[in-house]
Amino acid sequence: MHTEDVLAAVGSGLWQWDEGTGTVTVDDCAARLLGLSGGAATHRSTAVRACLHAADFVSLSAAVSLAASEGTVAESLVRVVGDDGTVLRTLRTRVAPRGRLLSGTLHEVHSARREGAPTTTDWRRAREAFLLDAGRALAEADSTTEVLRVAATLSMPGFSPDGLAVFSVEGDRLSMIGHHGQEIADNTLLDMPLSTDYPAALVARTGRAVYLPTPEAYAKRFPAAWPLVKRYGRVSWAYLPLVVAGTTTGAWLAAFREPVAFTPDERSVLTTVARMLGQALSRAGLHESERALTDGLQRTMLPTRKPGVSGMAVAARYVPTGGGLQVGGDWYDVIDLPSGRTAIVIGDVQGHDVRAAGLMGQLRIALRAYAAEGHSPDAVLSRTSRFLAGLGEEHQADVRFATCLYVEIDPLTGTLDVVRAGHPEPAIRLGDGTTIVRRTAVGLPLGIEPDSDYPTTTMVLESGEVLLLCTDGLIETGGHDLETGWRRLSQALAAGPANDLEVLADSLVRAVHGPASHHSTGPLADRREDDIALVLLRRDPDGPTCAVPVRRTILTVSQDDPGQIRSCRDDIRALLHDWASAEQVESAVLLVSEVVTNVLVHTDGDAVLLAQVTGMPGTRRLHVDVDDASDDMPHRRSPGEMASSGRGLLLMEELADAWGVDPRGDGKSTWFELYESAPRGAS
Template sequence: MIGRLDFLHAADDSVTDSDVLRLALQHAMAELGALGGCVHVRGSGGELHLVSSAGLPAVSVRAWEVLPADSASATARAVGCDGRAWDPPGSRPADAVLPPAGAAGRIAVPLHGAEGRVGALTLLTGRRREPSAEDWRFLRRVADWVQDRLTARPLPDPPARTPGTSPAEPTAPAPADARELARALWDAEDALLRVDTAWRVTAANPAARALLGHPDGPTAVGRVLWQEPGPWQTPEAEERCRLAVARGRAAGFDTVLPATGRCHHVRVLPAPGGAVLHVMEAGAWRRRQADEVAAIRDSAERARSTVELTTALAAARTSQDVVTAVAERVLPPFAAHGLLVLVREGDRLAHIGSVGYPRSFLDDMGGTRGMTMTGHLPAERALLRDEPLFYASREEWLADNPGDDRPPSTKQAWAFLPLTASGRTFGVCVMAFDTERRLTPEERTLLLAVSALVAQALERARLSDAELTRSRELQRDLLPRHLPRLREATATARYVPAGQGSDVGGDWYDLIPLSAGRVALVCGDVMGHGLSEAATMGRLRTATHTLAALELPPDELMGHLNDIVAEIGPDAYATCLYTLYDATTGTCTVVRAGHPPPLVVHADGRTAYPDVPDNPPLGGARPPFETAELTLPPDSLLLLYTDGLVESAQRDIDEGMAALARLVAAADRTDLDRLADHLVARLLPGGQPATDDAALLVASLHALPRADVASWRLPDGPRAAGEARRHVREQLATWHLDDLSVTTELLASELVGNVVRHARGPIGFRLLRTGALVCEVSDASLTMPRIRRASETDEGGRGLQLVSVLAERWGSRFTPDGKTIWTEQPLTPSPETVAEALLSLADAD
């Protein structure tokens, strides 16, 4: 029982009224094992009209067409005062109206509506015992479901009828106009017929008689409608007709004539004493109606698409965004198949976007450079005259362009819409159709309105494209054009901007050569996108170069960068990874501020992310910064990258870092350029991140051979300079760099003498052969040397001036025990440098 009720309540709103009655009867009959059933609705006079039946023969149905309100039948009693009624099989109340199968029992429950009891559901059964309480409860719930889904209305009171007249006869002579109207209806092509309350045909015009199968005479009159051929023969059509009469209001529906398969529209008009049925073939009428509905729907769809297009164009940031918006929201409503957007660039007409055209066609137009304007093509005429052109067929094209043998594509119809903004026509939008298409005036007006929207959006987008291009050019200029070639590290880098339409980002990288076989590797990311972020990136990169040249320790350098970002504003943040590699010791000092850790790849392919303390991002950190000291084997790879390379909407950063490690371990690492390209291609599908820039720096770290490093401890006092010169002569002879002996001896004497006079020992002395010759002198003092201008009468103060002349570079740096002063010379000295050294040595003597 519960299953049947659940099934009924699961019915959706598409269930028709006749389906409601039929479902209620079928499930009630199945649950109680009934032989048949019917539903009656009370008319305005109290009589009960049959509106639906199941399992009953035709003769029984006719007997139950109309039941008096005071009948003793179970149906009438259920609608009356009893509320429910039960007649066992064989019982025959004296005034009961019974079907021929009078031996059947009857079970009836009332149907309720807004006016109380409006009808009854009756079951015919062969069982002799009264339904159980559970049976009554089930029938009551079925009736409640019918009440919820079907609100019955009483039939209107029938008009008073003159005794002796039939329901079909008028009580007074019809006026002339009414007779003419009746004659017109009688001769109409549509079928018109009248039935009484028992659904017997009382009148039928010729078209109706032909539909009933009696075209030559009035033999259809007096026959029951359901027994005659016509569109009412289906159970659904019969129940709809009965329900319309019971409710007392007109109803219409479509049905298929079984004999011909044609669709007919049946209109049921309740009338005093019966009903009038109007039947027309629905084919042409439905087609016209469908065409009208389709036209209204198409117009509404175009209007909706125009609203969506306006929203999309307002959000468009690039020219391609504009083309995409037009292709998605304008082409489908107009059934167009091609789109071409052309703009004027000097004396050329270039296309900036297209849909539905083959590459060969675009190449014939000159590709992205476009073609030289001649003023003869329709697109050029529409642009130059600021007038739209419409061609509904190829014949119209040829007629308007007699010099062309054929249109320059396989399209069959075109619309050329000039693009005008700020009083200037700068382009044309071409819509094309694969079939002949004549646009209506309404469609042409709408397309012109659309072209105005597209022109405004395209002008904004082209300005945005130009600004984005300038921003990216600025960003490229701020990034290193080439990485230096160093003996300590071989490196390559990749920078990949975000996808089309995204602002420039603040990702950057650098490789900075320092003194004494040391090199700094840097990677950073300014949070956010835009021109200001790119400018901040440039400031940070310049500051990093300057601070690194001052030989500051990594933690102090990061503290100065933090101050720079904090001064920009409270919402400015950046991440940074700074790595200082010493090729003489193989050690690497790493400090990071909110940035992903570096990836270390050993020569045997093992990968590891070292445990480097993560400090807050620049702009939000408070020094001091924690650092990590790593010892790397020779020829290890060190990878620095930004989060745009490893993180996306489909992949979190941990997954991306794991993928980066797997790719590097499995790849060929002999060629760094190929390795970098391989990593970018695999980590960025399509070769470009969607929303964020990506930077990658890959460096192969090389250890400085022990044979290229020589160091000594010098004695305190005046003898130190002499020993330094001796060590220089001996070591440079070993390295076959005798040509540098004179200048290097002089540099060593000045540096050591400066320590003896102004600092304190112990004194360390070191020579390194890297890409240049480095001479270092160390002491325990924290006082840094500085160049000053000596006057003509000063006896000293010229030592560092001499150093700056003889050395290509020189500087100083703090060490854990004091400071180091260093000089750097090219391995092949110039004649000018040698002459300067000899002159200086002669002056010293």
């Protein structure tokens, strides 16, 4: 007689549950008990679900999943319901794993009292709420320490552990990486071979949970380990595997001062928490590994010493994006040159990945080498561009370019030779806080054209003035474009303390992204849109301050770059940003544009603009000098209505408070002055 016939004779049916395919196979008796038509057959699990009370099916599914993970037998009571929802009969089922399948029996019970029935709705809701909250808290933990802290605060519904420990598999050993609830009195538990006769070691070896509901059960099953744990005063223990991608990575111990029977529902909660804990520890470990790699890359590629320039104060920051490896292509460097001068470099390689970081490191080394050979700033960038273009030929599938700004500094005179390869322009904060974005000549980004030329712009940093060099992450983050981003930065630069560049650097980063780490290469807590690199340079930080506020700008406009006239107008507007009369500001802009244009049109040389504001607000004076190398003096003309030129001196007489043309030994200087006055209509 077959087993099926024997079971049918006593009213029991057979069924097999395949979780992989989501199917249930039943014999004739099981089909009758479940109310399935067609006799022995294979059905979708949804068809079986329709025959059972919804709450019972949920409990049965949890018991089956738990049995599959533990390799134990699942036992549950389920109610069979009709089409109208009425209960037809109650069945007891036992299911045991057999390879990929879970095989079991079904038989009808007639007792009104359903012993071992599924938990009440209230308890189930409390369990689901607890698991949701635990999952959220563990998902937000981003370090091993934080994961262990969250695990220590978990309050399970009805049976919270009093102590816990987490073990990690490292080769053929098991190490305790964290614990809560007691001090470990025996170092044996901190590190042990996997072969040790200890529950956590057994769990790590087999991947199966161990439940010890009583001290007697512990002492009987693990007599060698019992003396080590007896002193802690617990009465029930659960050891569960931590599994990630099918691999057991460690074990979790939950110890209880109150007896726990470890019912299927309680084991289900513990198993679910162990799964979440294993995943959280894996994510935290990966995050910490990435952070360690990031820190290593940053330490390798950024300057190894604090930036310094003789006679000047320097502060620098590098802030990564905060996403992924938290490393990208932004960098800065301070280079001592053979001439005794110092170079400051800031740049940005296209991209935010390991490739960008690698190219950044190569560029930094190449640029330092060319600078150390004593080349001029333009030659340094030309050679670096050729070097990057050569790397692009070797990696045709991933061609990158880089922007760069190179400044050679003469600390004695404050002279700055600026060369720019597609990089954002520098800005200067004057002694009274006024900020000017210095328009400088620009070449192509590095790596685009191997034989590019890079024009040099010379300017002077006066005592007390602050030079800002930065990457576009400081300017364009937060939906800003280049114009609005510079406006925001100018306000932050003017508001910060110029006498403390470290505080000023932090305030600039904070103005864009919020609080920053004081460590120039430390990652910020929140995610960034783009990397940030910035360098601040102040001349003569300990020198005497001027009793009368002075604002000054110097700019050279060459014959082959008349577009710099716009830069002259922008600088004048920046100098007069708080001038009382808007009409006088526009007059000054018009006069500067006219005088500089006359030099370019009527001479063969360059125009050198020097504009200076002195005095206290309300009584200030603007003095503008435009020098050229020609000895020809301007003459007053009477242009007709349709004339396109000849009005320069007439405008001087009409708009300037004072003006003149002074001969110099090597040319002449055309100058004018405006004296601040209240706007028309003001009292």
